Amino acid sequence: MFDEPGFPRDADLEYSGMALETFVYCSRASKGVGDVEVNRIIDFSQRSNAARRITGMLVFGSGVFFQWVEGPPTEVKSLIKSIYGDSRHHDIVELDRSVDNRERLYPAWEMERVEADDIRTVLQDALESAEDENSVAALKRILVHLGSAPLASLGGS
Ligand SMILES: Cc1cc2nc3c(=O)[nH]c(=O)nc-3n(C[C@H](O)[C@H](O)[C@H](O)COP(=O)(O)O)c2cc1C
Numbered sequence: 753m754f755d756e757p758g759f760p761r762d763a764d765l766e767y768s769g770m771a772l773e774t775f776v777y778c779s780r781a782s783k784g785v786g787d788v789e790v791n792r793i794i795d796f797s798q799r800s801n802a803a804r805r806i807t808g809m810l811v812f813g814s815g816v817f818f819q820w821v822e823g824p825p826t827e828v829k830s831l832i833k834s835i836y837g838d839s840r841h842h843d844i845v846e847l848d849r850s851v852d853n854r855e856r857l858y859p860a861w862e863m864e865r866v867e868a869d870d871i872r873t874v875l876q877d878a879l880e881s882a883e884d885e886n887s888v889a890a891l892k893r894i895l896v897h898l899g900s901a902p903l904a905s906l907g908g909s
Contacts, residue, residue: 771852772823772824772854773828787812797810805823808822816868822856850886857878858878875894
C-alpha cells in the first residue's frame with residue numbers, strides 16, 4: 753500500500769534501522785461515543801495516519817478503547833498529544849511506549865478497527881509473525897496485561 757501515490761515510503765529504509773515509536777493504551781469512551789463516532793474516528797485516522805506513515809489498530813468494545821499505534825517518533829509524539837487532548841475518551845492508561853529499531857507489526861493497517869472479541873487473536877498472530885526481540889517483548893507485555901484483566905476493566909473505573 754505504501755507504493756501507491758500518497759504513501760511515500762521507502763520500506764527498505766525502515767528495515768535498515770529506522771526508529772519506530774510504539775504507543776499502546778486503553779481508555780474509556782466518553783458519554784455518547786458509540787459505534788458511529790468510532791467509525792468517524794477510524795475514517796479520519798486512516799487518512800491522517802497514511803499521510804504521517806502511522807499504522808496500527810483500534811479496538812472498541814463495552815465502552816473501552818484499546819489502541820496500538822506505531823510510526824516515526826516525531827509523528828507518533830504529535831498524535832499522542834492529540835489523543836490525550838481528545839474529549840471523546842478519558843481515563844487513558846498507557847500500556848506500552850517504546851522507541852525501537854524494528855519492523856512494523858501492522859504494516860498494512862493505517863488504523864484498522866478490530867472487534868474486542870478478536871483482540872487476543874490479533875496480538876497472538878502478530879507475536880507469531882514478529883521477527884525481532886523488541887516486538888516480541890512488547891507483545892508479550894501486552895498479552896500478559898490483557899490476560900490479567902478483562903478488557904472492559906482496563907480503562908479503570
Ligand atoms: C480512541 C481514539 C483514537 C484515535 N486515533 C487516532 C489516530 O490513530 N490517528 C489520528 O490522526 N487521530 C486519531 N484520533 C483523533 C485524535 O485524537 C485527534 O482528534 C485528531 O488527530 C486531530 O487532532 P488535532 O486536532 O490535534 O489535529 C483518535 C481519537 C480517539 C478518541
